[in-house]
Amino acid sequence: xxxxxxxxxxxxxxxxxxxxxxxxxxxxxxxxxxxxxxxxxxxxxxxxxxxxxxxxxxxxxxxxxxxxxxxxxxxxxxxxxxxxxxxxxxxxxxxxxxxxxxxxxxxxxxxxxxxxxxxxxxxxxxxxxxxxxxxxxxxxxxxxxxxxxxxxxxxxxxxxxxxxxxxxx
Amino acid sequence: xxxxxxxxxxxxxxxxxxxxxxxxxxxxxxxxxxxxxxxxxxxxxxxxxxxxxxxxxxxxxxxxxxxxxxxxxxxxxxxxxxxxxxxxxxxxxxxxx
Amino acid sequence: xxxxxxxxxxxxxxxxxxxxxxxxxxxxxxxxxxxxxxxxxxxxxxxxxxxxxxxxxxxxxxxxxxxxxxxxxxxxxxxxxxxxxxxxxxxxxxxxxxxxxxxxxxxxxxxxxxxxxxxxxxxxxxxxxxxxxxxxxxxxxxxxxxxxxxxxxxxxxxxxxxxxxxxxxxxxxxxxxxxxxxxxxxxxxxxxxxxxxxxxxxxxxxxxxxxxxxxxxxxxxxxxxxxxxxxxxxxxxxxxxx
Amino acid sequence: xxxxxxxxxxxxxxxxxxxxxxxxxxxxxxxxxxxxxxxxxxxxxxxxxxxxxxxxxxxxxxxxxxxxxxxxxxxxxxxxxxxxxxxxxxxxxxxxxxxxxxxxxxxxxxxxxxxxxxxxxxxxxxxxxxxxxxxxxxxxxxxxx
Numbered sequence: 036x037x038x039x040x041x042x043x044x045x046x047x048x049x050x051x052x053x054x055x056x057x058x059x060x061x062x063x064x065x066x067x068x069x070x071x072x073x074x075x076x077x078x079x080x081x082x083x084x085x086x087x088x089x090x091x092x093x094x095x096x097x098x099x100x101x102x103x104x105x106x107x108x109x110x111x112x113x114x115x116x117x118x119x120x121x122x123x124x125x126x127x128x129x130x131x132x133x134x135x136x137x138x139x140x141x142x143x144x145x146x147x148x149x150x151x152x153x154x155x156x157x158x159x160x161x162x163x164x165x166x167x168x169x170x171x172x173x174x175x176x177x178x179x180x181x182x183x184x185x186x187x188x189x190x191x192x193x194x195x196x197x198x199x200x201x202x203x204x
Numbered sequence: 205x206x207x208x209x210x211x212x213x214x215x216x217x218x219x220x221x222x223x224x225x226x227x228x229x230x231x232x233x234x235x236x237x238x239x240x241x242x243x244x245x246x247x248x249x250x251x252x253x254x255x256x257x258x259x260x261x262x263x264x265x266x267x268x269x270x271x272x273x274x275x276x277x278x279x280x281x282x283x284x285x286x287x288x289x290x291x292x293x294x295x296x297x298x299x300x301x
Numbered sequence: 302x303x304x305x306x307x308x309x310x311x312x313x314x315x316x317x318x319x320x321x322x323x324x325x326x327x328x329x330x331x332x333x334x335x336x337x338x339x340x341x342x343x344x345x346x347x348x349x350x351x352x353x354x355x356x357x358x359x360x361x362x363x364x365x366x367x368x369x370x371x372x373x374x375x376x377x378x379x380x381x382x383x384x385x386x387x388x389x390x391x392x393x394x395x396x397x398x399x400x401x402x403x404x405x406x407x408x409x410x411x412x413x414x415x416x417x418x419x420x421x422x423x424x425x426x427x428x429x430x431x432x433x434x435x436x437x438x439x440x441x442x443x444x445x446x447x448x449x450x451x452x453x454x455x456x457x458x459x460x461x462x463x464x465x466x467x468x469x470x471x472x473x474x475x476x477x478x479x480x481x482x483x484x485x486x487x488x489x490x491x492x493x494x495x496x497x498x499x500x501x502x503x504x505x506x507x508x509x510x511x512x513x514x515x516x517x518x519x520x521x522x523x524x525x526x527x528x529x530x531x532x533x534x535x536x537x538x539x540x541x542x543x
Numbered sequence: 544x545x546x547x548x549x550x551x552x553x554x555x556x557x558x559x560x561x562x563x564x565x566x567x568x569x570x571x572x573x574x575x576x577x578x579x580x581x582x583x584x585x586x587x588x589x590x591x592x593x594x595x596x597x598x599x600x601x602x603x604x605x606x607x608x609x610x611x612x613x614x615x616x617x618x619x620x621x622x623x624x625x626x627x628x629x630x631x632x633x634x635x636x637x638x639x640x641x642x643x644x645x646x647x648x649x650x651x652x653x654x655x656x657x658x659x660x661x662x663x664x665x666x667x668x669x670x671x672x673x674x675x676x677x678x679x680x681x682x683x684x685x686x687x688x
Contacts, residue, residue: 036519039517040512042511046509046510106509108509109511133464137461176448180447
């Protein structure tokens with residue numbers, strides 16, 4: 036891959052180099068030894084800077100971010116706000132019929148689980164760095180990779196947990 | 205410049221099935237595009253006009269039509285021509301197989 | 302879902318894919334490059350100029366190039382060898398659009414059509430063919446890039462989809478077979494003709510990775526791996542994609 | 544001199560193009576109509592009678608509104624024309640086919656649909672007009688990137 040790929044736009048060659056998590060997941064075919072997974076998940080947890088206070092942002096903005104599939108591609112404008120690509124893999128709002136099934140359905144997520152500080156923290160962390168919770172998850176580390184900002188992740192937390200969000204209707 | 209056309213005409217059940225493909229952008233004039241589309245499609249069987257049609261920009265890009273002509277025999281000539289809103293034309297002729 | 306199947310069936314019956322063959326045939330016969338030669342003497346594996354059934358036996362090892370090549374890579378080789386064109390010039394515009402298909406796309410349409418009804422049988426006897434297969438398989442599982450994606454991230458589990466698009470698990474022969482039998486294809490959403498080199502390129506883009514070089518060992522190995530997995534299916538393309 | 548020549552050539556070209564365009568008829572008022580009713584009036588087929596003899600074969604769901612296949616057969620004796628009206632398109636009239644002696648009242652084509660809507664097919668026979676409709680759901684599946 037080092038020989039055959041070439042940098043284009045913001046997609047630079049350093050992206051081809053695997054980090055520790057990627058190497059372990061590739062080598063174990065996404066089934067890492069439990070001990071190692073636990074240790075690496077703890078390392079990943081340290082990458083998450085949890086903001087103070089209420090993490091529920093604007094669900095309307097969250098819905099836009101969830102719909103948007105751009106960010107970090109060589110065709111995307113560097114520095115432009117990325118999207119979360121959430122609907123590509125998850126069911127969220129019942130109004131959106133075009134959703135993917137790679138991840139679990141998140142329909143009525145907050146209605147089922149409530150929206151207290153614990154679940155807020157879990158959702159924020161999971162979006163920021165999914166590998167801290169499940170080492171070889173297929174979900175991108177959206178905060179850690181620099182795809183989404185703190186504000187954007189809070190808006191997505193709002194989309195999932197705000198009782199007024201269509202996800203919880 | 206008019207792009208390629210393709211046509212197949214075959215005898216089936218005493219009639220002739222004609223399937224014709226045309227290269228054309230068929231743009232609607234929305235979203236900064238020009239309004240550019242085929243307006244007329246004419247089908248001739250052995251030189252005689254059998255179908256005349258008027259179409260709009262709502263026909264999909266690279267139009268494909270199937271028609272059915274009465275009778276017909278192997279070797280008959282089928283000609284399909286089009287004319288767009290800029291006055292450009294193209295046509296294709298094929299023998300019935 | 303049954304109605305979607307019916308939709309796809311009706312659309313594929315009347316696909317504009319055939320239009321691209323006309324231009325492809327003209328390009329195959331057109332003298333080009335410093336040598337002002339056509340591609341008519343290009344050997345796609347069955348001998349110079351033999352087109353019937355050639356696509357069904359690709360990718361394969363080519364002795365003159367000492368490597369495994371898929372259709373597009375072989376065409377590039379012929380453009381350079383027969384027409385005297387440089388790699389830079391010949392690959393300047395390998396992926397076209399609805400308004401102007403690329404040379405590779407039109408040629409692919411023209412050549413692939415001539416394998417219709419023939420069983421897909423890519424090469425798998427030469428050591429380099431086995432090597433390409435193994436490399437392709439390894440790349441299929443390689444997780445990398447800012448989003449940690451491998452091919453398996455989307456094409457690794459049964460019955461998954463991105464938005465409404467069903468995702469074939471290309472590790473499974475029964476799922477790879479219909480895929481292999483229908484590429485290259487007409488893409489309805491863009492009205493463009495698309496090839497497997499384009500598919501690999503665009504997957505890498507969506508994986509947030511740097512761009513793979515056209516006809517590189519990486520893309521050829523992936524195409525070879527998928528084609529070998531789906532071998533045995535009678536070719537019925539060029540097909541239709543979403 | 545040059546400018547004069549260009550003007551003359553332009554006029555000549557316009558004059559040459561004219562009879563060509565005039566050869567083929569295109570019903571501007573019907574195709575320019577913004578409602579199905581006006582479109583039908585434009586082709587002289589207002590208030591068609593419902594008929595089960597018009598068969599519209601189309602999928603109930605179209606994955607992509609840019610290509611919606613529709614196959615139409617009229618079993619009404621003496622059908623001389625078939626018009627396709629896409630009820631919710633900005634310009635509803637999509638096509639009108641006139642069949643001469645040597646053709647059967649059958650056509651298959653692909654159309655663009657802006658959204659889920661009824662497709663209305665109007666067949667004319669012996670100066671009378673008949674219609675059938677069929678709903679087609681359009682799901683334009685978006686995708687990232």
